[in-house]
Amino acid sequence: MTEKSIEDALREMMVERLFLKLKPEEIDVNAKLAEAYGIDSVQVSELVVGTEAVFGITFEDDDFDPSRFDTVAHIAELVRGKLGK
């Protein structure tokens, strides 16, 4: 999976799982999820579960740092690290 497609896959998953009334491409990968799209802690939980399912990875307790889950780009970076890319 390319870097671009990790971000695309995250955006598609977000729209689908969080029932966002947006098109995946309308999500700015660098926008703060809470401020730009109103993503709350419950939705971040769903995002975590969805990311693990889509990429076949597991987040460890140490990963739960707010700066790693605040934008699509940062989540993608975390995923790339898990996938060794």
Place this chain on the structure above:
Amino acid sequence: MTMPTEEPIRFRAAGRELTGILHAPASPRSAVLVVHPFAEEKKFSHRVLVELARALASKDIATLRFDLSGEGDSSGESEDATLDAWLEDIAAARAELAKRFPAAALTLLGLRLGATLALASVAQSPTAAVVLWEPILSGAKYVDEILRRRMIKEMMTTGKKATGRDAVLAQIQADGFLDLDGLAIGKKLIEGISSLDAKALAGRFAGRALLVQIAFNAKVSPALEELAATLRAAGAKAEAVGVKEQVIWDRVERVEAKELITATVDWIYSL
């Protein structure tokens, strides 16, 4: 046509006073006991369970929604609740329905942990049918999921790195309870929930069973299919279906869940 009544009722389970709402049509064709989910999931799913009970009552199916001990309007503190006490509560609610409607076949219906508790109850003492909405398959994994959600909430609300699960578990051992958004969950209940294994329980029920996956893609997970297969192997007539709905147990805003309610009411009505 007489409209179904909605009546608050009280009954006892081993000295504990339990409170419920009985949705009673004039001549019920069958009865349903609803077992609510756990902690915040109970609060978020409340409205859907009310609408389910009303939809069932409109089809002449009596329905009892009640609060387990230490929850809602029932007696006791959340910190003192145990798995055994909750199974006694469900048995008492079943007896209450049987007393009021002796001729009505009983279906137990639960959501999430409530579904697994319903399965545990019918494994102890069978009923005609059971409906499992998104049952918790592994109690241990569920407790882990609760701890992880707690971490994520802490991370999001404090803006800091969350306390790890090992530290939270050590705190539970020290305090005797888990603070879950201000709700004290006793260590004994956590241990009881952790011991639940839906597959082991499914091997002890041979009635009718409907297993429902509530998912964004309406797909039934392999794990839920496996649970249905375990029920069938035990002699149950079990089917697993997927319903496309927003999750109904973790959203503050109202979710209507029309498809879920219709599919469930139709299935129970057809029994």
